[in-house]
Amino acid sequence: MTAPIAFLDGPWWPYLALLLFAVIPTEMWRWLAVAFARRLDDGSPWLEWVRLVATALLAGVVAKLMLTPPGVLAEVPLFVRLAAIAVPVATVLLTNRRVMLAVVAAEAVLIGGAWWLI
Template sequence: MTELSSGFLTPEFLAPLAALGAAAIVTYFWRALGVAVSGKVDKDSSLFRWVTCVAYALLAGLISRMILLPIGPLAELGIEQRAGATVISLAVFFLTRKNLLIGVASGAIALVLMAKLGPL
């Protein structure tokens, strides 16, 4: 754990700033461009409907990739564990008449148990 007194001008503090700054700039670029472009796209045009479809496909693609082929700590688990937990979460969600909290919680608990005990 780092001490607050280590100061802000150390290389340990400064070096990651370039990476974080670059990531923040490219991220904000998309958001600001979206605001700038949005005034020029008519909400009832087919172009707008196409952009909507692209947005939903992108989101679904990202979510499914995050579950099936994650980067980060989840990558240590097998795909069958993550897929299994996802199926459990979906099943509980529909069985509880679309209760989000219970659905999400059961998926996460299933994953933690499988990570601890191995695949079911």
């Protein structure tokens, strides 16, 4: 059996693994995106397509979490979860697209409904 590498056997190895396998690969793509994004036109059809795909992916993840929730969220009644979707949509439409206000409204409905009913 090989002796372990002293540096990797200490308390710092999880941080090294996190840096090597999570931070560096992610940051590499972010920096490449920044380098290439400088040359993109804000109104280009390709960038509009990327925005639409990103929005659709986010909507799909939110819908999946609300309709088939994991863990403790499954204990929250369906009507509260659906209200936590409807209230921020109405907030965005009524407040001139203020997204942060909509996020706070969604959290308030979900946390308040869970606290009140569970």
